[in-house]
Structures are given as structure tokens and as C-alpha cells.
Amino acid sequence: MEKGTQNAIRKRLFLQQGFPAITLTDFLEKESYRVLREELMKLPFQREEIPLSHSLSHAPVNTVLSQRFHQSALSLFLSSVTGKKISRLHLEALHLTWKDYTIISDKEREAAGVDIFLDFTENWSENAGGNIVYKLPNGDFFLIPPKGNTISIVLRKGSVQRFLQYVNHYGKGKERLLVRIFV
């Protein structure tokens, strides 16, 4: 991505009115996206159901797959748009289907940080839920809907809480696939 574009993205992230979030569509080159998605779908997802916290499946993104993410290029890009020095990325794949969700914790508050999600969700129903939802201090909500081949970057303050919206029965038989990037 050109420097000028990266600067424009950074400007939009930091200077826009309202919630500091940006979603870039068609982020990965088509064939790279398709191959990556195929490989992600083969990961050994582990189901985890802790009713007071979450219900979903997750898998670490193994070394070979991590390399396919072109970590150095992605790190440079993320450093450029967030203004943070990022040299090392930790990746986790999340898989949700009908009845999956995460809940905001009453007891633990996540520290402020940068949330980065690469979305590999295809054929999703708009009314199935599964949005990434941010709850703002004033009670408003900011939604990031499922859409394949997008990257969403959120500058999250400590007062903002995040959850993955319950996937309802319109998500039955469908798959919500995300890679969360920890910086």
C-alpha cells in the first residue's frame, strides 16, 4: 500500500469525528485471501463454552500460516496507520456459528488498546447477528458487521467495552471467521 494511502488512513483513524475506528475493504489480494481463508478453515478449532463469558471456537494461527500473513509487511502497515511501533504480531483465529457470543465482563475491564480484526466471513446473513460491537461510555453502540476480506482497526479507550454479538438462528449452518491480531 502506498505511503500516501497509509497516511490518509491514519489521519482518518485519529482525526475523524466520533468513534476512532476504520474498516478497509478488499484488504488482501483476492487469491491470497482465498488461500488464507482455506487454510484458516482447516485449523484445529477448539470449542470453548463458558456461559458467563463466551461461547465460540478458537485456534492459534500456526507459524506457517502466520508467515503467509506476511507479518513484516502487515506489521509495517499497522505501525504506519496506528502510529505505534509494532514488530511482533500474535494471531488468533475465532470461529462462531449459531448460539455463539461473547459477553462484557462485569469484573474485568480490558485495558485501552488497539483492536485489529481480519475478517474472513463469507455468505453471512445481515440479520444473523455476530457483529463486533463496541459499547461506548454514553450507552451508544458502534457496530462492525461481518464482511470478508476486511480489516478493522479500532483505537479502544479503557472506558469502551467490546463484545461479539450473539449469533442467532439465521446464522445456523454459516461460519463467522475472524483473525484477531494482537500487537
Next chain:
Amino acid sequence: MTNAELSLWINPTYLAETKNSRQQFTNAKPFPHLELPDFFLPNKAAEILQALSTEKFFQKEADLFKFSQTQDFAGSENAVLQEFRTFLSSPEFISFLSSFTQLSLKPNSLDISGTLYQDTDFLLCHDDQLEGRRLAYFLYLSDMEESDGGALHLLDREFKSAVSILPRVNTFALFEVSPHSFHEVEEVVTDKQRIAITGWYHDQ
């Protein structure tokens, strides 16, 4: 309010014998609860449902739930709903409830509102512990089948469903609120409407 007046509202079967109900409540697993079918006299249940249908419902949505709810009946102008609220919060009805729950409940201190669950609405696992709540109650005003969803699940200590209560018109259900009273309302997956009046009694 006397027993004679209670009998203007409640199915006489429940007024006659409370010992059975007491044992059932106390011994119920996974935590004390009761499910009382045909609890109110049919004309009363019908009148309440009719009155509720004129109230405005507001959609509520968060990480834990999505459903619609009326304002608390304390703020309602509907005479039938006000009368029902007065009856449920009366010292006499509370004494009747206490006869089988053995809980000390505060009279004239009742949360009460109408709830409506429609297609995709749900309420995830939680224990209801908040603001001195002691006894949760529900009056179901619509019938749901298993295939519709909308069942109330009472969960055991492993958070597995131990009891499933399918809404049936005029069933009055209640459970003791405690650190273990985890429950959830299953997502509604059809066009059926799950209508109820629900709320809490508080500690004395």
C-alpha cells in the same frame, strides 16, 4: 385482603393446600423454584393479557439480551395492570407466597413489567442478583412449543440446563434469586410471540 379476596384472583386449588407447594419449592433442583399452571382464574388472565396488549413495548438490546419490554406498571395508566400490580404487591398475596417459599418479602415493593420475545430475541445466562432481588416471578401469557424456542432454562452448577420451562398461558413460575440461580431464555426461532409479565420481589 382476605382469602376470599385471594380467591377472586387465584385458582382455588392453590389456595387449598400450600404444604405441597412448599415442599416442591424447597426441594426443587437446581435451585428453589415452582411452575404453577392455570394459576389465575381464566377471566383474570384473559383480562391481563388484553390490558398488556395496549401497552407500548420498547426494544432492549445488549451483549446479554435482545427483547422488548414495557415500562414498569407503576407508571402505567392502565387500570387493569395497576390493579394486578396492587394485588401482586399486597401484603396478603406476599404472605401467601411466603407460605410456600418461606422467604421474607417486602410488601408494596415490586418490579413488574411486560416482556415480549420475538424471532431472534434471547436472554443469555445470568443469575438476576441485583438490588435486593429475592424472588423472580413470571406470568406467561402465550403458549410456546419446543420448536418455537423461548423456553426458560434453569441451569445447574455446571451451567447445563437442568429444568426447561416452556411458556404456557396462565402459568405462574417463580424462583429464589441467589448466587446460584443461573438461568437463560432460549432464542425464539419462529414468528410466535412469547408474552409474559415478569419481575422481582425484594428482601424484607
